[in-house]
Amino acid sequence: MALSLYDISVPVFTRGLGQLTYILDKGLAHAQAAGTDPSELMNARLAPDMFTLAGQIQSASDAAKFGVARIAGVNAPSFPDTEATYAELQARVTKTVDYLQTVDRGSIDGFEEREVTMKVRGNELKFTAQRYLLQFSLPNFFFHVTTAYDVLRHNGVPLGKLDYLGRF
């Protein structure tokens, strides 16, 4: 079996988003057991100038969505960052997984050299699809999933590494 660009993108993001759902569910269960409002978790952050948990989830969603859309050469759907409740935040993750499933293997595999152009802090950057995925979108995606985990752990949610990695 040869490696393919689809194999290192859609299933990786999908698995990570599945674990993010699992982690968010544990956060909600913890808040419910403690009798606290889950919106406190939504608005928690690790530093005053870092994103809140909500921002981490929205960013993980965007990283996966753009990560796949750009290497497939299609326009990503718009997911405005309007989630106001914990349930909406959970739905954002599900919606992202649903979108990934609509992207066809045939639009990704073999397109390692497709040009990807994006703006970062006002600078236009050009990548090949492969370099964009490996140097930008996968590290960026795992950054936001991990930081969501770290925010929840810092706020007392009982999580372990396997909740992030998943079952094998």
Added chain:
Amino acid sequence: MALSLYDISVPVFTRGLGQLTYILDKGLAHAQAAGTDPSELMNARLAPDMFTLAGQIQSASDAAKFGVARIAGVNAPSFPDTEATYAELQARVTKTVDYLQTVDRGSIDGFEEREVTMKVRGNELKFTAQRYLLQFSLPNFFFHVTTAYDVLRHNGVPLGKLDYLGRF
């Protein structure tokens, strides 16, 4: 250019470890400017039962070292977790990068189906090299690099996402 197992492992870990060095350097500079002992940062953590910064660095090093050694079918060198100073922690990252450079592309490319066996929490798990890399070692590596970043950010070190992602 076809995708290869080497391309999605050694250069990805090497880049991540390079950014980890950069982030650790910024942590040291921050401690020095503030006149604080950098060992306070080394021992900082986000939750009482999470690893300290030192543990995150050691774990990122191990994730990269084993991630590459196992898919190459070679024994990884032993890096005992004995780092007692911030400088030794920085050296651990450098030593890991140096090790990755010794692993030959020819021992990795084409071995997507090589069997990787490892123990997690007492359970023996079997993977193909490709699945091990994509489902275990890359997500695990980014987890520890990101959590190191999050520990430093939580402790006031001025970092931005591009310090983690690197320059393009």
